[in-house]
Amino acid sequence: MSERPVTELAALPHLRARVRRFLAEEQARAPYRPAIDAWLTSASAEFSRALGSQGWIGMTWPKEYGGGECSAFERLAVVEELLTAGAPVAAHWFAERQIGPGILKNGTERQKRAFIPEIVAGRLFFAVGMSEPGSGSDLASVRTRAERVPGGWRINGAKVWSSGAHRAHYMLTLCRSAVSEDRHAGLSQFLVPLDAPGVQVRPIRSLDGEAEFCEVVFDDVLVDDDALLGAEGDGWKQVTGELALERNGAERYVSLYLETMMAARLARPTRRDHAYLGETAAAMWSVRALSLRTLAEENRPQARRELDAALVKDVGTVFEQRQVERARRLLAGRVPGEEDRALLRSAVEHAPSITLRGGTTEVLRTIIWSGLDTGGGRA
Numbered sequence: 001m002s003e004r005p006v007t008e009l010a011a012l013p014h015l016r017a018r019v020r021r022f023l024a025e026e027q028a029r030a031p032y033r034p035a036i037d038a039w040l041t042s043a044s045a046e047f048s049r050a051l052g053s054q055g056w057i058g059m060t061w062p063k064e065y066g067g068g069e070c071s072a073f074e075r076l077a078v079v080e081e082l083l084t085a086g087a088p089v090a091a092h093w094f095a096e097r098q099i100g101p102g103i104l105k106n107g108t109e110r111q112k113r114a115f116i117p118e119i120v121a122g123r124l125f126f127a128v129g130m131s132e133p134g135s136g137s138d139l140a141s142v143r144t145r146a147e148r149v150p151g152g153w154r155i156n157g158a159k160v161w162s163s164g165a166h167r168a169h170y171m172l173t174l175c176r177s178a179v180s181e182d183r184h185a186g187l188s189q190f191l192v193p194l195d196a197p198g199v200q201v202r203p204i205r206s207l208d209g210e211a212e213f214c215e216v217v218f219d220d221v222l223v224d225d226d227a228l229l230g231a232e233g234d235g236w237k238q239v240t241g242e243l244a245l246e247r248n249g250a251e252r253y254v255s256l257y258l259e260t261m262m263a264a265r266l267a268r269p270t271r272r273d274h275a276y277l278g279e280t281a282a283a284m285w286s287v288r289a290l291s292l293r294t295l296a297e298e299n300r301p302q303a304r305r306e307l308d309a310a311l312v313k314d315v316g317t318v319f320e321q322r323q324v325e326r327a328r329r330l331l332a333g334r335v336p337g338e339e340d341r342a343l344l345r346s347a348v349e350h351a352p353s354i355t356l357r358g359g360t361t362e363v364l365r366t367i368i369w370s371g372l373d374t375g376g377g378r379a
């Protein structure tokens with residue numbers, strides 16, 4: 001097992017500088033407003049294509065399919081710079097973070113050749129189809145059905161809270177493909193085109209007035225055999241692997257753009273500010289170190305990766321929620337423009353959802369405790 005130093009990131013100043021130059025050029029070419037939670041809320045297909053043309057989507061993936069075969073640390077440096085800038089990365093986010101890796105791990109050669117180069121180019125966007133009405137935390141209870149028909153599958157059911165489904169081309173959809181006593185068996189994943197006959201994508205408006213997630217209804221949707229990702233019945237194993245990628249990224253400690261705002265607005269911190277800033281720095285660096293550990297140890301067993309991801313998401317999202325409160329206190333009366341005030345408001349409105357999406361804190365803590373308890377997660 002190769003242990004790489006956490007400080008390795010500090011050795012990537014040139015790459016970080018390139019990303020910052022690119023962001024400045026994009027701002028000049030097609031101005032965007034920095035966003036809170038940019039990976040969920042701020043999408044620009046044009047920005048994703050521009051990022052793809054730099055080779056910054058699928059950076060770690062095999063060259064054979066258009067990837068860059070870079071290290072996970074190089075990818076992380078790019079991702080941290082993009083999130084810190086509040087850049088409009090939401091269009092390609094899920095495709096890059098978890099769907100592409102899922103296709104590379106479980107897909108057929110045909111699927112890899114069809115999907116991966118398009119994702120890398122920033123042209124193909126995905127939604128994650130796990131949650132359903134009544135099946136969120138209890139994901140194994142999904143009721144969306146996939147039935148075998150000649151030449152393919154017929155899908156019926158509904159997904160909910162599907163982020164970005166209104167701009168995605170495909171949804172990786174978790175379905176029940178066989179009835180089984182064991183709830184974790186009989187689940188399969190399908191790559192479903194969202195423009196297929198019988199699919200309805202209905203945006204849901206949230207508290208802040210935005211409609212960033214959707215309900216997606218499947219009514220006798222026919223997909224061919226090639227839409228099945230991985231082996232039939234392997235859906236649970238695949239989904240938990242994807243959730244580990246979802247829970248363990250930089251978006252768990254640097255997604256809110258608030259640190260960037262604090263750095264800009266508190267160039268001369270008062271004595272009172274120091275305690276808040278010190279608390280921010282300590283918490284953020286601890287979560288980051290935890291997240292980097294998984295990257296550093298490439299051969300970590302899957303069970304251990306899942307446990308680590310649950311730890312990062314639990315500690316990271318609690319940090320981010322507190323960060324909103326810290327920023328509100330620190331920046332109150334000190335943010336000069338309406339734009340900054342709107343960002344702070346947006347952070348406050350988003351705060352409750354931070355510990356829900358990707359698995360709630362209560363559920364993560366159950367995973368953490370049972371993982372430690374059963375030894376499945378021990379290194």
Ligand SMILES: Cc1cc2nc3c(=O)[nH]c(=O)nc-3n(C[C@H](O)[C@H](O)[C@H](O)COP(=O)(O)OP(=O)(O)OC[C@H]3O[C@@H](n4cnc5c(N)ncnc54)[C@H](O)[C@@H]3O)c2cc1C
Pocket residue numbers: 127128129130131132134135136137138160161162163164213353356357358359360361362363366
């Ligand atoms: C902003 C946002 C974006 C999202 N994007 C997506 C997406 O793109 N794709 C997708 O599939 N889903 C998405 N989700 C859904 C998200 O994964 C679910 O909201 C989450 O898993 C919780 O499920 P639920 O909403 O059904 O709540 P429930 O499962 O009904 O939970 C309600 C409450 O009960 C608690 N609870 C439930 N079970 C237990 C237990 N066993 N022990 C202790 N407490 C428990 C929970 O912690 C929670 O507080 C998104 C959610 C949000 C908020």
